[in-house]
Amino acid sequence: VQTCALPILDALEAIRVEALGRKGKLAEVSKTFGKLTPEERASLGKLLNAVKQELESNLDARKAALESVALNARLASEWFDLTTPAPGIRPGHLHPVTQVQREIEDLFVSLGFAIMDGPEVEQEYYNFDALNIPPDHPARDMQDTFWLKDGRLLRTHTSPVQIRALEKLGAPLKMIAPGRVFRNEEVDPSHEHTFYQLEGMMVDRDVSVAHLIYFMKTLLSAIFHREVTVRLRPGFFPFVEPGFELDIQCLICGGKGCPVCKQSGWVEILGSGMVHPAVIESAGLDSTRYTGWAFGLGPARTALARHGIPDIRILYDSDVRFLEQFAR
Ligand code: FA5
Numbered sequence: 001v002q003t004c005a006l007p008i009l010d011a012l013e014a015i016r017v018e019a020l021g022r023k024g025k026l027a028e029v030s031k032t033f034g035k036l037t038p039e040e041r042a043s044l045g046k047l048l049n050a051v052k053q054e055l056e057s058n059l060d061a062r063k064a065a066l067e068s069v070a071l072n073a074r075l076a077s078e079w080f081d082l083t084t085p086a087p088g089i090r091p092g093h094l095h096p097v098t099q100v101q102r103e104i105e106d107l108f109v110s111l112g113f114a115i116m117d118g119p120e121v122e123q124e125y126y127n128f129d130a131l132n133i134p135p136d137h138p139a140r141d142m143q144d145t146f147w148l149k150d151g152r153l154l155r156t157h158t159s160p161v162q163i164r165a166l167e168k169l170g171a172p173l174k175m176i177a178p179g180r181v182f183r184n185e186e187v188d189p190s191h192e193h194t195f196y197q198l199e200g201m202m203v204d205r206d207v208s209v210a211h212l213i214y215f216m217k218t219l220l221s222a223i224f225h226r227e228v229t230v231r232l233r234p235g236f237f238p239f240v241e242p243g244f245e246l247d248i249q250c251l252i253c254g255g256k257g258c259p260v261c262k263q264s265g266w267v268e269i270l271g272s273g274m275v276h277p278a279v280i281e282s283a284g285l286d287s288t289r290y291t292g293w294a295f296g297l298g299p300a301r302t303a304l305a306r307h308g309i310p311d312i313r314i315l316y317d318s319d320v321r322f323l324e325q326f327a328r
Contacts, residue, residue, distance in 0.1 A: 006070050009063065016059050026052055093327040096307060097196055097315060100223065100299040101178050104198055107222045111215075113174040113200070118161035120180055121152055126160035130282040131239040139238045144184035154182035157296055158199035159239060162275070165201065166283030171290045172204035178299070189259045189311040190267070196299045203275060203285070203292030209242075212272060212293035216246060219295075223302055224248075229255070231266060240273025240294060251305050260310055267305055270297035 019025050026048060033041050094102065105115055118126075133139050143156035161177035169175075177199040185191045200219075202211065213232075220228060228248045235245030247268050250261035257263035272295035277287035300312055307326070309315065314322050 006066065008066055009070075012059065012063055012066065016055075019055055020052060020059075026055075093324075095315070095323060096303040096309075096326045097299045099326065099328070100302045100306070101196065101198060103223065104219065104297070104299070105176065105178065107219065108174075108176045108200065111174070111218075113176050113202075114165075114169075116161050116165045116175045116177040118155070118158065118164050118177060118179060120155055120182070121148065122155035122160050123152055126163050127153055127155050127157070130163040130279070131159055132276050132278040132282070133238045137238065139236070146182050146184055155179075156183050157181050158197040159294070159296055161199055162201050162239070162279065162294055163283050166203065166280070166285060171280075171285050171292075173292075174202045174204075176200045187313065189313070190262070190301065190304070192300065192312055192316065195312075198297045198299055199294065200297070201275070201292060201294040203280065203290050205290060207274075207291045207293060209274060209293070212244075212274065212295075215293070216270075216272065216295065219297075220248070224306060228305075235271055235273070237271055237273060239276050239279045240271075241276045243271065243273035246270045246272060246295075248305055252308055252310055258310070260304065267301060268298075269301055269305065270295050272296070 017024060021027070029044075029048060033044070036044060109115065127145075128137075128140060129135070145156050146154040148154075158177050158179050158181060161175075161179070165175045165177065166173060178196065179199075180194060181197050182194050185193050187193060200215070202215070220230060228251070231247045231249070232244050233247065235243045237243045245268055247266040249255045250258060250265050250267050252258050252260045253265070255265035257265050261267050272293065275292035275294050280287040280290055280292070300315060303309065303315065304312055
């Protein structure tokens with residue numbers, strides 16, 4: 001075992017050389033032997049041997065003690081626990097937007113809603129025409145669209161799934177449809193060009209605005225787990241009548257006005273309304289028999305409001321350190 005070089009060990013070696021070395025003190029005394037009688041020589045020789053042995057054993061013992069102190073110190077400093085479990089792969093966690101989406105899915109599944117999916121590359125018919133937005137309708141300008149060369153488009157909202165679901169499953173229908181949507185939008189603290197929406201729809205006999213309000217209240221209290229001030233105001237969407245925008249008071253500034261709420265004090269979370277009879281008819285159902293409500297919510301806006309995050313862009317930054325605080 002190698003021990004560390006200690007100055008004190010050098011000092012000990014110097015003492016050994018001084019006492020026992022070839023030119024040391026004992027050797028000096030031995031030089032006087034010539035002048036002594038044989039008896040004196042014998043007794044001095046004996047004495048010198050005894051002194052020499054005692055010095056050697058004392059020095060060796062001291063050296064061993066010092067080396068063991070040095071070794072212990074080194075072992076203590078280099079000690080590690082072989083039984084400590086390896087850290088392993090760091091587990092990831094759901095993105096805060098996915099967390100909102102999953103919670104809403106769980107809520108609606110518990111209320112008997114199906115989860116539906118639709119294509120991101122969509123036909124113009126489902127994204128617009130079947131939703132009561134004909135080609136020349138100014139409402140098309142509300143959603144600046146990415147068109148494909150073949151006439152299809154990147155869906156601008158999840159509302160096309162309303163038609164697809166009604167066509168496939170008919171009525172009565174209770175469904176939600178989360179998914180990614182695309183708009184040629186200027187990116188700012190509350191707008192992305194590629195973002196998520198979550199559509200909800202219920203079509204049955206005698207469905208009224210009272211149902212819509214009940215489900216929206218249930219939805220909001222499940223997401224925010226706290227008192228939030230909401231505002232329902234008329235909103236225009238060609239596929240609902242009447243239509244409402246649901247805003248919550250901005251939780252970043254408490255309603256005073258900030259970049260997230262564009263100084264208005266309110267953040268738009270979802271659009272909603274009673275399904276327009278033309279939409280029910282587009283899906284091949286009898287609008288005199290069936291009525292319904294629908295909503296389209298922005299999970300990212302909801303996550304911003306919920307956590308008091310001041311800018312939607314941080315949610316999609318490639319540096320994930322900010323997101324790590326939302327591990328569950
Ligand atoms: C719509 O897209 C309608 N399809 C919603 C709807 C469905 C109304 C069913 C009635 C019935 P709007 O364009 O307002 O509506 O978008 C809905 C929500 O998506 C907004 O409230 C907002 O939360 C979110 N959102 C809209 N644009 C963006 C964007 N650029 N970035 C992030 N979130 C957005």
